[in-house]
Amino acid sequence: MPVRAHCENPDRRTLADLIREYRPGYSLEQRFYKDPEIYKAEIKSIFLKHWMLAGHVSQIPEAGDFFLFEFDVESVIVVRTKEGAVKAHLNVCRHRGSRICLEKEGRSKLLTCPYHAWSYDLNGKLMTARQMGTDFKKADNGLHPVHVELVGGLIFVSLAEKPLSLAGMKEDLADVFETFGFDNMKLAAQKSFPIAANWKLAAENYQECYHCAPSHQEYAKVHAMALSKEAFAAHREKYLAALAGKVRTQESPYYFDQAKAGEEGYQYARNPLLSGMESGSLGGKGIAPLLGTIAEFDGGASEFMVGPVSFFLIYNDHMVGYRFTPTSHETCCCDVFWFVRGDADEGIDYDLETLTWLWDITTQSDEEIIVNNQQGVNSHFYTSGRLSEMESFEQHFLNWYLSSMKDSISNTSKGQ
Ligand code: FES
Ligand code: FE
Secondary structure (H helix, E strand, C coil): CCCECCCCCCECCCHHHHHHCCCCCECCCHHHHCCHHHHHHHHHHHHCCCCEEEEEHHHCCCCCEEEEEEECCEEEEEEECCCCCEEEEECCCCCCCCCCCCCCEEECCCEECCCCCCEECCCCCEEECCCCCCCCCHHHCCCCEEEEEEECCEEEEECCCCCCECHHHHHHCHHHHHHCCHHHEEEEEEEEEEECCCHHHHHHHHCCCCCHHHHCHHHHCCEHHHCCHHHHHHHHHHHHHHHCCCCCCCCEEECHHHCCCCECCEEEEEEEECCCCCCCCCCCCCCCCCCCCCCCCCCEEEEEEECCCEEEEECCCCEEEEEEEEEECCEEEEEEEEEEECCCCECCCECHHHHHHHHHHHHHHHHHHHHHHHHHHCCCCCCCCECCHHHHHHHHHHHHHHHHHHHHHHHHHCCC
16 A cells, blocks of 8 residues: 655555554544545455445336446446346446446447447447457457346346355345345335545444434434434334244344355344334335235334445335445445335325435435534544444444455455
C-alpha cells in the first residue's frame, strides 16, 4: 500500500499497520473511510469477489429485456435471453471498450455498441463486426460473462472468476423461500438514495439498531428491535415461544466472519415487531396480500442477508431489500426494493405510497445520519470510538472487513 501524502501530519502507516492496530470493540480509523488506495483494495477484495443483489426477474419478463447493475466503475447488463434464461454480461465492448447499453433499462433483440456498431446476441456472443480481417475470430470476442444465481426471483451476480458457493444457503433456507413464496414475488418499487459517504458507513449503519430509537421514530413505533438489548431479548423470547411451527424460527447465523469456508456469508433470523403490529407500515397494520404460504400475521418479520451488501426484511405481506454499493471512495448508493406477492395488483391489493412509506422515510433519515457521520469522521479530531452492546453485528462486519482486507494484502504480495 503506497504511503498516503499528508503534509500537516504525515501518516506513513501501511494498510497492514492499520489492520494490526485496530482495537476490537471500536470503530475504524479515519483512513478506512477516506483513503482512495484502501478503497481500491476494497473493490478488488470485496466487490469483485462477493455476490450482490442485482435485481429481480420481474424487471425482465420478456426476451431482450435488460437492466443495468452498476457500482464503482463497473456496469453489468442483466438480460433475459430468447431461451428465457437470465444472463449477465459486462457492459464493456470487446472492440475498444465502449459502454454498450447506455440506458438503465430497456428491450433489445441485439446488444449493439453505439461506437462502431459491433453487435452481440443476448447470450453475449459477437454476431457482427465489420472489416476485421480474415484472422479475426468472432467466437473469441464475446462479452465478458458475469456469474448469475437466482434465489427465487432475486437475481444475484458475482464478478469473481470463481464465485463463492451459494449452494449451502439455498439448501439451508429452502423452507424459508417456500414459506415466503420467493418464486412468486414481484418488484413493486425501487428507489435509489445516493449518499455522500463511504459505503462502509452506510453498511455499518444497517448493522446496528443503536440509532433506531433516536433516529427512526416511525420504525420504532413498529419494530421491537429499537428497544434496549434486554427488553428486545425478553420480547423476542416470548414471541418465538408463541410462534411455534408457523414460520421458521431457527436461525442461520453464517454472516460476515461466521461464513463457512468457500461459501458466501448469509443470515436468517425471525424477530418480533411490537405487540399488536402486523407489518412495516404507518400504524403497523398489514398493507398487502400475505406472501407464499403464510396464513396470518403473527407479529414478526424475518431478516435475511446474502453476502456483505444485500439485506432483506421479510414482513408477512411484503419484503424490503437493501443494497449498499460504492460509487467512489467517498460516495455510495443505497438501493431500496419493495417486493409483493406476484399476483398482487397495485391500486387494488396494495397502495404503492402506503407500501413504501416506512422504508422511504426511514432511509431518508438514514441518509442524513450517515452523511453526518462521514462529516464528523472527516474531522482532524475524529478518533475511533467505543461500540455499544447494541452494535455487535457491526463488530462482526468490521471483523470480516478487516480480515478480507488482510487477505487482499497477502494476495497482492503473492502477485495475484
Ligand atoms: Fe464497441 Fe468499437 S468500441 S464497436
Ligand atoms: Fe437506520
